Amino acid sequence: MPGGNLIDLRRRVRSVRNIRQITRAMKFVAASKLRRAQERVFSARPYANRMLAVLNSLASRVEPAGHPLLEVRDAEKVMLLVVTGDKGLCGAFNSNIIKSAVQFIEKEEVNESLSLTLVGRKGYEWFKKRPWPIKHQYLNIMSRIDFSYAQDIAGNVIRYYSETELDAVYLLYNQFKSVISQEIVLEPLLPIRRLEQVVEQDVLLDYIYEQPPAVIFDNLLPKHVETQIFRAMLESEASEQGARMTAMESATNNAEDMIDKLTLHINRVRQASITTEIIEVVSGANAL
Amino acid sequence: MAEKLPNSIQLEIVTPEKQFYCGEVDAVTVPGINGYMGILPGHAPLLSELKIGVITVRKGNDEERFFCSWGFAEILSDQVSVLAEQVEAASEIDHEEASSDKEKADSLLKSKDPDSDFPAALELWEKSVARLEVSAAEKK
Numbered sequence: 396m397p398g399g400n401l402i403d404l405r406r407r408v409r410s411v412r413n414i415r416q417i418t419r420a421m422k423f424v425a426a427s428k429l430r431r432a433q434e435r436v437f438s439a440r441p442y443a444n445r446m447l448a449v450l451n452s453l454a455s456r457v458e459p460a461g462h463p464l465l466e467v468r469d470a471e472k473v474m475l476l477v478v479t480g481d482k483g484l485c486g487a488f489n490s491n492i493i494k495s496a497v498q499f500i501e502k503e504e505v506n507e508s509l510s511l512t513l514v515g516r517k518g519y520e521w522f523k524k525r526p527w528p529i530k531h532q533y534l535n536i537m538s539r540i541d542f543s544y545a546q547d548i549a550g551n552v553i554r555y556y557s558e559t560e561l562d563a564v565y566l567l568y569n570q571f572k573s574v575i576s577q578e579i580v581l582e583p584l585l586p587i588r589r590l591e592q593v594v595e596q597d598v599l600l601d602y603i604y605e606q607p608p609a610v611i612f613d614n615l616l617p618k619h620v621e622t623q624i625f626r627a628m629l630e631s632e633a634s635e636q637g638a639r640m641t642a643m644e645s646a647t648n649n650a651e652d653m654i655d656k657l658t659l660h661i662n663r664v665r666q667a668s669i670t671t672e673i674i675e676v677v678s679g680a681n682a683l
Numbered sequence: 684m685a686e687k688l689p690n691s692i693q694l695e696i697v698t699p700e701k702q703f704y705c706g707e708v709d710a711v712t713v714p715g716i717n718g719y720m721g722i723l724p725g726h727a728p729l730l731s732e733l734k735i736g737v738i739t740v741r742k743g744n745d746e747e748r749f750f751c752s753w754g755f756a757e758i759l760s761d762q763v764s765v766l767a768e769q770v771e772a773a774s775e776i777d778h779e780e781a782s783s784d785k786e787k788a789d790s791l792l793k794s795k796d797p798d799s800d801f802p803a804a805l806e807l808w809e810k811s812v813a814r815l816e817v818s819a820a821e822k823k
Contacts, residue, residue, distance in 0.1 A: 438702055441695075445695075445764055449755060449766070542699045602728045603729040605717055611732060611755075621699075622699060
């Protein structure tokens, strides 16, 4: 605790109080944004699930091995798609995901052939000073996530992949677990993992196809990639708001603790000075 | 085949953004890639791509129309799932905007300009026509 001057101490309490006000407001803003983001995550899930169900039921009927997006090649040229936030003040959210990205790069020893696609300003700001080439970056879109961004990203990635400029694409993002916890997940995006063949009674159904199943597959697989990217963005946004809310709440609590401590100190200093004054008055009176 | 046919269809329309519609209906018409398909309860299992068009949902005497862009429909005897990229109800459609889109697309298509993006103009035209159909049906 700093010593001394009462006026300085009071000033300090006032500034900490201002900080507390700001962090508290930010917490509430994050909370309301979180609620919206959370709703979007939940309402996007039925589509993703249905998509997977249709893909699976199709995969169990069609031999999908021939499709270029399913073709597994030696992973020489790898792209990592990292979803970070656009803004800071959300605890270790951004630095954690960047750390995981670096870990991945180091572990896979893909230094030379690695390229990056970055979603979110924070990731871009960090990686632009590093030696790895950035193919694409998408900045300031997290606050207004739209499916068209996901389509754009997916379009680029698929083009590189089918032109064999890339052999594998990984997706790294924060998955929304709950308000206070998020988990960093690394998912292989391309080649699309061999689909699980669910053997249920459902499989026995013989569909009528309007087009050859292979054609449907051709159209459905890119859609699947888009959906994956879109979901990752929504999950990341919700996680970011959750992280910010938690960070701002603890900042508010810390500010409160500090105000308490400073106020106590101010009172002690004041009391001490009053005591000294009284002693002075009393001893002065005695001397008379 | 003594199996009893279902009386209604459980319809689910989902977009990447949200679950758009979920409920029991009597009949549904979807814009299949090879033309419109009317689906009644007890339909044979079918999987089809959807193109830009209008989804019509009938429930008793009520009919509802939705605009739909590219998507998929999975049809089972008592269940229809539509996965569409964009679905809009009549209330979400701006009639004026759709008309001006149509005019723009019309002039693009007629211009015979070799530089113009023909497929994009055609897509715009199809979308605006479908949107107009949905919003016109609502006004009646």
